[in-house]
Amino acid sequence: MHEIKSHLVLLLLAVSPGLGCSEDSRAKAAEAPVAAAPVAPLPCVYFKELAPFLPESLDGFTHTGTEGSTGKYGEVSISEAERTFTRGEDREVKVRIVDTTLGVKIAKSIRAAAQEAKRRPESDPTAPIFWDAAVGFVRYDPSEATAEANLLVGDRYVVAVTSRGFPGTVEVRRVARGIDLAGLARLR
Template sequence: MDSRSPAATPPAVEVATPPSPCVYFKDLAPFLPDSLDGYTHATTEGSTGKYGEVSVSEAERTFTRGEDREVKVRIVDTTLGGKIAKAIKAAAEDGKQKAASDPTAPIFWEAAVGFVRYDAAEVTAEANLLVGDRYVVAVTSRGFPNTVEVRRVARGLDLARLAQLR
């Protein structure tokens, strides 16, 4: 016979899961444009996940114009934000000597800093912005002859309000 008394079931211990260090993707989605003049809304996607020590939250909306033109707006919040912020700021600073009329001149707005690129071979443009020293907003286009459209779309986003989101 077992000399131990029947073991009482220990009380359940609740382990609190720390909140995600990133804003949930559904809280990022309202900062995506609902529509773009002359475009058709194609898709909206989003996710929040943890991959080891790295957390990432992203929301993306794609718009099309005809068969050969597309614009995507993507907002990302990640625990890797510090490294990405340094890279975006460095790229913007590197291009600071470019004239404002240069289609690849960096962006220095009140709530955002970023850089713009154009790949003529792929007919793609992108503006990568650091917003509120936290969020990465990428506006990409396909099928346009320059960076005008990504700059226009980026300018239309409420980046000041996004910068305040915590």
Template sequence: MRDYSFPRRLILLALVASTACTDGGKKTPGVPESASADTLAPFPCTHFEDLRRFLPETLEGLTRAGDGGSTGRYGDVSVSEAERSFTHGEEREVKVRIVDTTLGKKLGQAIRAAAEEGRDRAQNDPTAPIFWKDKEAVGFVRYDASTGQAEASLLVGNRYVVAVSSRGYPGTVEVRRVARDIDLEGLARLDRAPGGADHQ
């Protein structure tokens, strides 16, 4: 089975960095309090509230359990992320997370490499990669039969990372369905933050 630890480490790094960012991006960690907003470089990531618009509002058979989001800087890394979770008791859970980060280039390379490595897998293989040209998305899929956990990690519009994870479902059908139903085309076209640099 393919070792996905490299792309997962990058994704986890981006997400851990985001936990140090303040909700709403009102304060930038590591910047002196006396610094004027005019002296800060334009924020290079899309605000989490704009990312949140692309999260599913509902999922059939599940109850919306919680939302999360943050935008900010952590050292030299800038991250915005929005997350929404859905549950059905203790039996089933689906989480959707959208991330925009200055680590995007490395994340994108890792996701594309993982997808390309699995390109020859049969379409009925639960870990067959995702190549959705119509949605400007490419990604890899993982499934652990022993825990019933599945995950799809997609690079959208060569910039945004969309991660859909599930627990309590057989195979990867659910994560693929949820990912496919997201407006990935719209996300791919989402304008960059005003003045933001191209960090891909």
């Protein structure tokens, strides 16, 4: 399931026109001198610093994979860590933490989505999240039995919890609650 990656990629592309590689930019990069000026440190935390905030385990689930990467694409830096858990063949939960230089624009989008849904009662499965260390929105697609919670943590990090095979958003909310969001908010 790559929905969260595609959602994040679409969000990144929407807020930053021209992001990505073109044949022309790859050709210019290939022509660049090897002994260029020293590279400045990335403005994002390295993915290995994000990984400890991913859940080590989930009750009743099997840990099936952990991935991470940090990269710089022109002016845009992205660092991400993801852990996947499965239960049988039909249920899956993924937790992804992202730090990016596009964070200000993404934060604005997440806050706006949460504010837009603010009038929904807490009993609504898609009610927004307003916790001490996080604000976010929740979606559910009953035709695909997929849910996602996208949280802005510490005005910097995006935490996305997605599930497949569950009849609502209870699981993504439960998993999100179990993450040390306050600790992540303090990470700089």
